Amino acid sequence: MSSFEEKSTLKLFEKNFITENQFNQIKEYRGLGIFSLHAELKLALYLSVLLFTSGVGILIYNNIDTIGHVAILSLLVITIAVCFYFSFKNSNGFSRAETQFENPVLDYVVLGANILTCTFIGYLQFQYNAFGTLYGLATLIPTIICFFSAYYFDNKSVLSIAITGLAAYIGLTVTPRALLSEEFYATEGLSFSAIALGIALIAWTIYSKRTILKTHFSLIFFTFALHLIGLVSITNLVHFNSAIWLLFLIILGVACFYFYKISYEIKSISLYVFTIIYAYIGLNLVIAQLFTIIDFDDIWELLIVLLPFYFVTSIVIFIKLIKKFNKLKN
Incomplete structure (x- = not known):
């Protein structure tokens, strides 16, 4: 057995979760070196x-x-x-x-x-x-x-x-090319269609849960909904456009809060990570807009010095959040 597996098994034995006979059987089985190709x-x-x-x-x-x-x-x-x-x-x-x-x-x-x-x-x-x-x-x-x-x-x-076909039916192509060519920003109707589809996927998932209809599909529906709403909101936040910009900021904030709760509910690390990423990007876009509105000329050099600390702190917080999630999930 590897060191980690051996310590984990020994801990279970010490806490009386497994008997001595079971401990020996586990040790013997792992000693065979069998691995799954599934x-x-x-x-x-x-x-x-x-x-x-x-x-x-x-x-x-x-x-x-x-x-x-x-x-x-x-x-x-x-x-x-x-x-x-x-x-x-x-x-x-x-x-x-x-x-x-x-x-x-x-x-x-x-x-x-x-x-x-x-x-x-x-x-x-x-x-x-x-x-x-x-x-x-x-x-x-x-x-x-x-x-x-x-x-x-x-x-x-x-x-x-x-789901991809459904998105294509209403005119969405969520691809790197579509994002780079700013298709969502160029067409407000397309942006709202994407958000409406995301909300519809969430609503269907809630309905499915209440009627016990393929509830294990929830993660797929939530993942598509998160990416649709997140990508569209961020694409529109990149461009400052008064009330529309504020509207997409609110949509992104509400979506991140909702999916943050859902990720804990269904215990999905992937949903949790992407929610944090979208929230972090949205936060940085807000900060970037503040730089364009407020005059920071007097403290510009100080901000440049603090920038590396900001990113290092962000990484540390991100790692702690992941550890906290895994701890609560387990």
């Missing part, structure tokens, strides 16, 4: 699905004139049908509680089926204009299918795709 195998399966679906896309792009549109669409339909057939055949059916396939590989079959479904519908619209000028349907239909699959097969990866 996480590595799941990662390999996930990468396999991504590589397969990416390969399908590249194959279509490079051989579209050779293979033909009908042949490509037929191949996609057959593959999707086979994936969904095995998924439904081995599924335990819909349940409001958490369910799992007996064979975890089927989770990735469901994921592959939904990614290929999105590819199929997108290709159908691009090549044949199947939905005419109703371009939103090309996004909405695969989004609905992904939401159905996520809840029926209890698949978190597919749920993430569904």
